[in-house]
Amino acid sequence: MAATRQHSKLAAAAGVVGAVGVVSQFVGSLSPSFVQLPQGPEVSSRAQRFSVRGAASANNGRAEAGGSSVFGAATGAFGAVAVSMLAAGTRARKAAVARRATPEKHMIPVVDLKGKQVGEEEMQFNVFSRETANYVVHQAHTIWAYQQIKHTEYHPRRSDVKKGMKPYKQKGTGRARQGSRYSPLYGKVATNKLKHGLDNKRKMKLLRNKHTKAISTVLQSKWKNMKIVVGLEDLEEPRYYDMTDMIKDVTGRDAGYRSTLMIARGCYGKEHPIRCVPTYKSYRSPLYMAGRLIDKFQMRRPRDIDAKGDGLHQTLLARKLIVSREAFFDLKAKFGVKDGWAFMEPEQILVSQMQKLVKDFPYDRMSEWAEAREVPRAVSAREFWAKDKREEEAKKLII
Template sequence: MVSCIIRDWQGQEAGETSLSLRVAKEASSAHVVHRALVRQMNNARQGTASSKTRAEVRGGGRKPWRQKGTGRARAGSNRSPLWKGGGVIFGPKPRDYSTKMNKKERRLALCTAFQSRVDSMIVVQDFAEQLARPKTKDMIQALSRWGVQESDRVLLITGEKNEMVYLSARNIDRLKLISSTNLNIYDVLLADKLVVTQSALEKIQEVYGG
């Protein structure tokens, strides 16, 4: 169990909460997290890259020149892989890159990765009511008060999608907004800072807690 300080809209301490997730053993944690990360990245690949073999390239039905007597090398088709405009040898074909991983193992990896980022996590009170209208400037100022640097890559996790928060955050460079239900290991590990609302942390604890 780890303790987290809750900050209000002004950046002041407004309380304390705890986070207790079931994590992998230290000896195997890196391996489990790596497998889950590779799985997510593989599953995001479309696998639509395709090239044509000599049988699929248009043309090449006629023998370019006779077999003997020209002094040139033998040629049976101008769509040979050795010719310009010919087919591709061992080129890519559409394939499925997806890999499987047990659900319990995926959850364990996500919990391990999330709890390992506690030192970079900033827990804030729900602030949707502070935004009467979409205002990117107000969101940037709030992030600054919470201790986020301009150069930091930020992952903002909210309990549920709010239109004002979304419109205020969407134009901020290096910031990604997700809800707690869309928590994933890639975004958690990629961010320099995790800004988590109190309601989002409670949902994460409820869903993934031991």
């Protein structure tokens, strides 16, 4: 009886495990985030070994239980569950390797000033993986927003002011003894919880590469609402209604209906902090003067979409993006997945630029050494040598 009860308990436990395995396998087959890969020879060989062991244990269970098939069936079910769990684990590991985060290519439509499509451009920026993009971008924006706080509000604390006179005598009044009016017991005037200038500022650091990659990730995620406009840099007159008509033709919405960000080389301009009028240099930008009064409309240059400015904040707010063709290639060279210079160190950028110059302007080192040997060693002799060289060059020009 005791053996039969023990066998029944094991059978029940194996049945529960088997049910969980079947459910997990069924859910795994329905999950879209994993790719179902075929089983390899290693998995099949392991499955065969587990199935043989399960059958043998089932036969042994029948023999020991005196013909009872409960324990054998439970052992066989456990072997089947083990095989299914092993195969599912192998497929999950292979699927995780197969779906590593790789930047996707997107085609951005190229339109003219009337909104008519004239071509397409490929967009593939350096981005974070799908599993971490939301968290990293949120963290980068949170740190950037906190860094913009100036922490100028200052309230004196108890240690910042004089103690003052004692409010009342120590004994005889029936009240609690007090030594100063700047005690926290007197309310918010003397509390240490009010703003105290830079003492309240926390040390929150945001790495430049992390901030830059967050901007690149946000730009790549806006590919469905991005349009490349040809001829946007060629506008010569700052006309408000021409700008609103262009925005409506390109985005399909009235100007000011959605938050729109325009990125172009000529979108430079700012208002005077005191007079609230455009600065002198702003009048040189027709794009800025034409769109500065449009609601929910911001303009930035490609150089402003950077960790030094508010590029991450503006790209997150934008529901529609209008990019000039010249600015798009600037952003592509800056945030490109293969050779984006924004993710390189200054020394690497200098070396790459020097290598390009060497290819464009080849030179012969041996001829340079030969010419350098002709220069006299004495400084006094070099003056006359240079004078003779100039006279020879002048004679050649005359002839």
